[in-house]
Amino acid sequence: MAAYERIAGDLRRSIRDGQLKPGTQLPAETQLAEQYGRSVPTIREALRLLRDEGLIEKQHGKGNFVRKARTPVLRTNDRHQWEKDRVREPLEQRAETGATEHDTGLTVNDLVFHAAYSEAKAGEELAGLFGIPEGAALVERTYRTRYAAERAPFALVTSYLIRDLVAENPALLDADNEPWPGGTQSQLASVGIELDRIEERLFARPPTPEEAEELDLPAGTSVIQLRKTSYDTDNRPVEISFVVLPGDRTELLFTTPLERW
Amino acid sequence: MAAYERIAGDLRRSIRDGQLKPGTQLPAETQLAEQYGRSVPTIREALRLLRDEGLIEKQHGKGNFVRKARTPVLRTNDRHQWEKDRVREPLEQRAETGATEHDTGLTVNDLVFHAAYSEAKAGEELAGLFGIPEGAALVERTYRTRYAAERAPFALVTSYLIRDLVAENPALLDADNEPWPGGTQSQLASVGIELDRIEERLFARPPTPEEAEELDLPAGTSVIQLRKTSYDTDNRPVEISFVVLPGDRTELLFTTPLERW
DNA sequence: AGCCTCAACTCCTAAAGAGGACTTGAGGAC
DNA sequence: GTCCTCAAGTCCTCTTTAGGAGTTGAGGCT
Numbered sequence: 001m002a003a004y005e006r007i008a009g010d011l012r013r014s015i016r017d018g019q020l021k022p023g024t025q026l027p028a029e030t031q032l033a034e035q036y037g038r039s040v041p042t043i044r045e046a047l048r049l050l051r052d053e054g055l056i057e058k059q060h061g062k063g064n065f066v067r068k069a070r071t072p073v074l075r076t077n078d079r080h081q082w083e084k085d086r087v088r089e090p091l092e093q094r095a096e097t098g099a100t101e102h103d104t105g106l107t108v109n110d111l112v113f114h115a116a117y118s119e120a121k122a123g124e125e126l127a128g129l130f131g132i133p134e135g136a137a138l139v140e141r142t143y144r145t146r147y148a149a150e151r152a153p154f155a156l157v158t159s160y161l162i163r164d165l166v167a168e169n170p171a172l173l174d175a176d177n178e179p180w181p182g183g184t185q186s187q188l189a190s191v192g193i194e195l196d197r198i199e200e201r202l203f204a205r206p207p208t209p210e211e212a213e214e215l216d217l218p219a220g221t222s223v224i225q226l227r228k229t230s231y232d233t234d235n236r237p238v239e240i241s242f243v244v245l246p247g248d249r250t251e252l253l254f255t256t257p258l259e260r261w
Numbered sequence: 262m263a264a265y266e267r268i269a270g271d272l273r274r275s276i277r278d279g280q281l282k283p284g285t286q287l288p289a290e291t292q293l294a295e296q297y298g299r300s301v302p303t304i305r306e307a308l309r310l311l312r313d314e315g316l317i318e319k320q321h322g323k324g325n326f327v328r329k330a331r332t333p334v335l336r337t338n339d340r341h342q343w344e345k346d347r348v349r350e351p352l353e354q355r356a357e358t359g360a361t362e363h364d365t366g367l368t369v370n371d372l373v374f375h376a377a378y379s380e381a382k383a384g385e386e387l388a389g390l391f392g393i394p395e396g397a398a399l400v401e402r403t404y405r406t407r408y409a410a411e412r413a414p415f416a417l418v419t420s421y422l423i424r425d426l427v428a429e430n431p432a433l434l435d436a437d438n439e440p441w442p443g444g445t446q447s448q449l450a451s452v453g454i455e456l457d458r459i460e461e462r463l464f465a466r467p468p469t470p471e472e473a474e475e476l477d478l479p480a481g482t483s484v485i486q487l488r489k490t491s492y493d494t495d496n497r498p499v500e501i502s503f504v505v506l507p508g509d510r511t512e513l514l515f516t517t518p519l520e521r522w
Numbered sequence: 523a524g525c526c527t528c529a530a531c532t533c534c535t536a537a538a539g540a541g542g543a544c545t546t547g548a549g550g551a552c
Numbered sequence: 553g554t555c556c557t558c559a560a561g562t563c564c565t566c567t568t569t570a571g572g573a574g575t576t577g578a579g580g581c582t
Contacts, residue, residue, distance in 0.1 A: 002564085002565060002566090003565080003566075004565080004566090009470075012470075028531080028532065028533085029532085029533070031534090038566080038567090039566065039568075040565050040567095040568095041565095041566070041567075041568090042565080042566060042567080044533085044534090045566090052313060052467060052480075053467050053469065053470070054466060054467050058533070059532085059533080059574090059575090060532080060533050060573075060574050060575085061531085061532050061533060061534095061573070061574030061575040061576085062531095062532060062574080062575060062576085063532060064525075064532095064533085072464060077515060077517045080322075092559085146531080165386075174549095176524095185519065195290075195519050196518070196519060197516055197517060197518045197519055198516070198517045198519065199514065199515070199516050199517075200514070200515045200516075200517070201507055201512055201513065201514050201515075202485075202512070202513050202515075203333060203485070203511060203512045203513070204465035204484065204485045204508035204509055205315060205482070205483055205509070206313060206314055206315050206481055206482070206483060207314075208314065209270075209273075209314070217532065219313075220467055220509065221466070221467070222465040222466055222467060222484075223465065223466070223483075223485035224465045224485075247464055247465035247466055247483065248466070250464060251462055251463070251464045252462065252463050252464070253460065253461070253462050254338060254460070254461045254462075254463075254515045254517070255458055255459070255460050255461075256338045256458060256459045256460075256461070256515070257457070257458045258446065258456050258457060258458055258459065259478040263534085263535060264536075265536090265537080267534080277545090289561080289562065289563085290562085290563070291562090295555080299536085299537090300536065300537045300538070301537090302535095302536070302537070303536060303537080305564090306535085306536090318563095319563070320544090320545090320562085320563080321542080321543075321544055321545085321563050321564065322543070322544030322545040322546085322561085322562050322563060322564095323544080323545060323546085323561095323562060323563080324561095324562060324563075325562095325563085375529085461561085472531090
């Protein structure tokens with residue numbers, strides 16, 4: 001086994017069994033090099049392994065530190081309730097006071113939204129998912145949701161609607177109407193669409209550099225990529241959202257009721 | 262910006278826009294070094310970035326290759342149906358023929374199970390989750406599920422039951438009874454437990470080296486860590502499972518029915 | 523007190539070089 | 553034809569050396 005792997009294993013053990021507590025600074029690379037009788041690049045190789053596993057954090061000019069766990073944001077599939085508490089009611093209160101700050105971002109409770117609308121034509125993937133011809137007109141909404149106290153958003157969302165289905169309510173084509181009062185379900189009801197169920201598909205992967213930048217993800221973290229499809233009562237996809245969530249501070253909670261036997 | 266970052270960006274672009282197709286071999290490191298006018302270590306640094314992003318794959322002695330996407334296994338929360346089709350019915354057929362191969366692994370359809378049972382005492386975390394005193398007796402079941410055609414399992418599961426709740430059906434304490442005929446829900450019904458719902462909490466992170474080994478995960482992949490809790494109709498946790506899924510070949514699908522408005 | 527400078531510490535980028543280990547295919551021995 | 557050997561290609565590990573860049577605190581200046 002390579003020297004850097006043995007050293008990494010040694011440090012990993014110390015971190016796991018609590019000898020090196022979260023937040024602790026590791027000895028300097030030159031120190032470790034001397035201690036293990038190896039060159040600095042070899043030590044750095046070992047530290048890189050630990051960083052990629054999410055065990056340590058490198059801070060240029062300061063040192064290497066045992067990473068602290070972050071307390072994740074909980075996202076539930078019983079989201080109606082969640083959105084209602086966190087977003088809609090405060091929003092409706094806000095509406096009464098007449099405050100508006102779209103465009104540059106809208107602060108509701110302790111959440112900040114940034115939304116942008118544009119028109120898009122269905123590509124191959126979206127056409128297939130919606131079951132519509134390629135090139136059909138879609139409304140594309142991209143938004144970021146962020147806690148006011150934090151600098152990075154906790155969700156990157158791009159959402160698509162079939163334009164012709166929602167065109168009769170112009171408010172749905174207007175970014176100033178974001179976030180939607182009453183939520184997706186009630187907004188879509190305004191154009192006669194009744195939702196039946198939501199399907200969420202997800203998997204995990206390392207972030208792209210762009211995502212790492214935007215979500216402020218350190219090395220050694222993952223993202224959850226999620227595709228959410230809302231179906232109407234005729235079993236047709238009405239809204240499709242692509243969501244990227246930071247793995248180090250998101251916990252998803254799904255509750256599935258069981259049929260009794 | 263550092264030279265290795267520019268080079269990585271350059272290659273990343275080529276991969277994304279399809280100039281370098283999945284499966285293609287990249288030029289040798291010495292070639293790239295000459296091509297970019299940089300030393301080999303600098304090139305290797307760039308390639309490491311791409312590997313950590315999951316874009317390329319290194320093969321010792323052969324070369325660097327653009328990684329191919331894997332087609333993921335779909336796991337749904339409507340799992341009754343899934344398990345029924347894939348596991349239970351074939352299992353019941355098998356039971357009739359009298360074949361048994363527990364212990365060393367049990368092949369049903371094209372799935373292979375490995376299960377091990379042991380007794381455990383509730384530690385702090387599990388006691389809290391179950392709402393029982395620390396030190397209470399639990400049944401611990403660990404199992405691996407694998408497709409017969411593949412060498413690595415697609416799930417690492419450790420599952421806990423409160424021993425006193427299931428003790429009256431000795432079959433539930435016996436690894437030879439694995440996987441459970443009729444599934445969890447019907448097995449628990451045999452000791453008078455009626456399940457009400459399942460809660461699944463999940464997040465994503467890089468794999469530990471042990472997980473990478475066992476799941477045969479290359480660098481540049483993530484795992485999904487999932488905690489599944491089954492509640493009975495008295496709202497008490499009955500079974501708690503800790504699941505680790507390989508991010509590069511698992512897709513989770515959750516369906517949430519909406520209440521009509 | 524407040525501010526500035528600077529030295530000392532940290533990690534980061536880059537190079538060149540030596541040897542090792544894995545993979546493959548060509549060529550020869552049988 | 554089959555098998556073996558071997559060379560050439562690949563990436564991997566480790567060292568030494570050099571300079572750059574971010575962070576912090578001590579000390580002096582104002």
